[in-house]
Amino acid sequence: MPRETHEDRSGAARPDAYRRAADYVAAALIYLRENVLLTEPLRPEHLKPRLLGHWGTCPGITQVYSALDQLVRERDADVLLVTGPGHGAPAVHANLWLEGTHAAYDPALSRDAEGLRELSRRYCAPDGFPSHLSPAVPGTLHEGGELGYALATAFGAALDAPGRVVACIVGDGEAETGPTAGAWHSPKHLDPETGGAVLPFLHLNGYKISSPSLFATMSDTELTHLFRGYGWDPRIVDVTPDGAGGPDRPDRGDRGDRSELADAVADAHTAITAIQRQARSAEAPDPRPAWPMIVLRSLKGQGAPAEVQGTRIEGTFHAHQVPLPDVHEDPEQLRALEAWLRSYRPEELFDEEGRPVPEVASHCPEGDRRIGMQPAADGGRLRTPLDLPPLAPHAVDLGEGRGRTTAGPNEVLASWLTEVVRRSAERRDFRIVSPDELASNKLDAVLAATDRAGTWPVDGYAEHLSRDGRVMEVLSEHNCQGWLQGYLQSGRHGLFPTYEAFASVVDSMVNQYAKWLKTSREVPWRAPVSSLTYLLTSEGWRQEHNGYSHQGPGFINNLITKKSTVTGVYLPPDANTLLVTMERLLDETGKVNVVVSGKHEAAQWLGLDEARAHCAAGASVWDWASHGEPAAPELVLACAGGIPTVETLAAARLLREDLPEAAIRVVNIVDLCALAPADRHPNGMADGRFHALFGTDLPVVLDFHGYPSAVHQLLHGRPRPDRFHVRGYVEEGTTTTPYDLLAANGTSRHDLAITALAHLEDRHPKARALAERHAAHRDALRAELRRTGVDPAEITDWRWSA
Structure with missing residues (x-):
């Protein structure tokens, strides 16, 4: 566990000074390995040999982080941050260092010049921090990136967490993806009485790697219509600075003590608490609550040089990654870099020992309220084992003889899962996510113990649908993956049944998650979370009626290419072996598992005791x-x-x-x-x-x-x-x-x-x-x-x- 640190934070908080300090540190992490506070003139030997990072999104991330810090300090809000633009890691590291979280987890990253030097040397270095977010970064449960499932993951973390606000930064490039488009519907599955809230920030800084983003081409009116159509209550905040000339210029609406963005965040929080208060009171809840979200217009790479050698940088895609890539060989670029870094006036932001001055440090919350110290971001420490019911009452008796007794494996499993749902009802820590296939896959018996989750009214006929349902059904494998990933990462349990042929929709998502779990095992302070288990049914061999496109068992191949310590593939031959397998996997941690099971009536081969022995062995001779x-x-x-x-x-x-x-x-x-x-x-x-x-x-x-x-x-x-x-x-x-x-x-x-x-x-x-x-x-x-x-x-x- 990280140690607590207590440092002098006296002095009036200055959000503008804090943001300058965070932007300076982020830029320093990209470029510098020595002279990190510019206490002497910048020379080539102070530079990193390789320059890696995505500067363009960093100032916007810090603006959001700073506004959330103010919300936490002023209202004692419980905030978890999910950062979709994961390659904006320099900004996240900068904020973690300034608030003292890095030092709490590793004293070598102390809040002084030596700690900043060590952080800078580790960033994008062998055995250090990668250029994107990773399990080694405190306060994170999602890597981010263009895959686009930050928003769905944020909703998974908000489910069954009534006091939690999950802030989610969605980059405007990331927002072009299908997973993000589907995830905007997630509030229709979020119960405001028993769940937390997600506060999305659509970060419109205008550009992707080398072209404009689609959302940035939309007017405020078009954006407002779009998100109101999804069911949100959007607030557009424009923090692009007036005029030109680097970080000194004020953001629109920035009054020194707080910003327009901080006001918008506070207003959004007021709206969130109003929705929740109404749902949790005797009043009739709003049948179609419009949750707040923020569209943040900012300048790409704000603070970088406006132009160097005839090329526009600030506010263009040239600021997306490393704005000045040739500083090692080009003296003009080196001079531009030094001028850029000095424009933040680091001598005003850090004392003689390199510690943030009180006006900067006092902006940060303290203790576990620091965003980087959010307990749910290390959800394995919050996890408690599921209360799993005994298998025997649900097992198949081979009374008609081996191979002559028949049963539907999934129907047998559903009987047991129904009891799992009942036993987890009080703690509310188990959910089933499925792409509208629960009944098709013969698992709908669990609806005797819970409903499907749905908060918006349905005009027409529906069965087993209520606000507090524990089954999440939506025709989006991406949403199911993101929801369950966020739910598990924040300390809970779940199961993902789906058609075998369609599991490959989330191939790239499970790739990234398996790598996350592998890396998590190498981070000493991270506790393992519940395993993510896919139940692949409607298997290819019984999709002869649906045709060639549905005959696809390749998800197994994808999984076994991942690190063996975090993967498992199970093929139970009958209902009893399926029960034993699922009992094991729902109690397991730190892995991604695939179980393939048929939904049709089939011959049963092993009694329960035989099934236990067979599953323990992994393979065995069937002498009979x-x-x-x-x-x-x-x-x-x-x-x-x-x-x-x-x-x-x-x-x-x-x-x-x-x-x-x-x-x-x-x-x-x-x-x-x-x-x-x-x-x-x-x-x-x-x-x-x-x-x-x-x-x-x-x-x-x-x-x-x-x-x-x-x-x-x-x-x-x-x-x-x-x-x-x-x-x-x-x-x-x-x-x-x-x-x-x-x-x-x-x-x-x-x-x-x-x-x-x-x-x-x-x-x-x-x-x-x-x-x-x-x-x-x-x-x-x-x-x-x-x-x-x-x-x-x-x-x-x-x-x-x-």
Whole structure:
């Protein structure tokens, strides 16, 4: 935990001096590694060898930070800041250093000249702070960037946090993204009685990397109409300075003691508390509350030189990143940089030891009210484990026999999740987010314990919809990802069920989040947050009716490219293994997990105790499905996934009938990452256990739920991976029947038997003829289903028999 610091903050606060100090420090972080307070003339050797950072957004970030500081000091507001323009990290670091948060987490970053020098040396240096926000930066729970889900993340952090104001800076380039466009609808899911509030700042500084932003081309009237149409109450604040000439010139409406922006923030806070007060009182709540938001017009890179060598900088895209990129070689640019830095008059802002003067320091809140010390930004410390109900009352009893008892895995899981929702009702720390697919995926039993969240009235028929619902449904995977990420990062729990084919909509978002979690593990003061778990259902093998576009299991491939310490992939073959898997993952921290489960009625293979043992092992031999000498098999039939399990067991049955003298072992894999060597994945099996399952030189025919490349990637590093013959989805699909889809991809029971027989030919001469017979039968079945339009009864009515 960070230490508390107490420093002299006496003296009247001066917001204008504070902003000058923050802008100076931000610019110094981009350029300087020595002489950080310009106590001597600037020389090339004082510069960093590489200049990295995005100056253009920094002055606007500081303006927002400064206004929020005033709100906290004047009203004791509980403020969490989510910064969408994450590459404006120099501004965030500057504010954290000035308020003393950096020193609280690391005494080496003390609020004096030596601490500032150390901060500057670490920024964009090996093993230091990156050029964007990261888990190493206190007060942050989101990296930011052009992906555009800062706003949705902010709403996730505000859910079930009634005293919290989540301020969210949305850059005008970021605002062009689809995720941001969808997130503007989020207030329609935010309960003003039980939730906090989000105060967005759309930061219009006019430019992206090299072109104008679209929002900056809009008039105030157009912007007002747009955001009122979304349901917001927008306030436009223009802080572009009058005249020209650097940071000395006043912002519009800046009166020294406070700014027009600070007034707008205070007014917005008054409106927020009024909405919440009405919702939390005996009065009827406003059915369509218009939450305040602020459109902040500012100058791109305000304070930078207006023009250098004939090129306009301030107020143009040339200020977006490093405004003076050639200061090492160009004496004129070096002189311009020194003039720019000295225009902030650092000698007025810092004392002889480099400490912020009282007029600057006293602007900052104190203690945990400092924005950088916000507890929710290190939500793992707020997290309490879920109260998980026992599994036994919900488990499937194999009363009709193994493989003959049927159940819908998702319906069984939904029964258990209903109790999870009930047990979490008092603490309000568990939510389900889903892109309008809860009922479709057979999980709607949870609506017996809660409703769907919706605050705006519905003109028409609706079921299970109320302000305080714990299920968040919206046709935007981006919103679901952002909401859940913010909810988990601020200390709570959740689950993300979605169609398997559409999970890839958030590929880039999960990429960034997995990297965030990996880095978080390397930050000693961060506590782990609840794992983010995707339940992928409506899986590709049962999307034969929806067609080729819905047959996409590639989300697994994306996830296993991420750091193994923060990823897991689980393919429970039946309802009981799904229950056991979900119990484990909802209690876990610090990871991104994918669980693939079918929603249709299907055969059940393991009792609850067997399922616990199987899931603990990650993979195990199913002796009851194997035949021949168990200790000396000739071949292994392996499977991973619900549909592949059925096909593999059907293939094992065919081989037992065709070739009873052969010894064949059946292995089921529930934890896909168990296939990896133990030194490459924490879930990986040790060599001895791996060889006990798959032998050392046996051929293995492995039927896999997804793309075969995922299995081959995990097997890399195992001895003789070439003996694994992986069958899976190979991009063959259309609107057809389930069996035809399997056969088209070579994963049907007949294809598996054919592949196995090809590896048994040397020992069993009749294997080739048997393989030819199965091929002919497979082709006949495909021809017949084309005539009838349905799979034959021998496929649909097949049941396991010992």
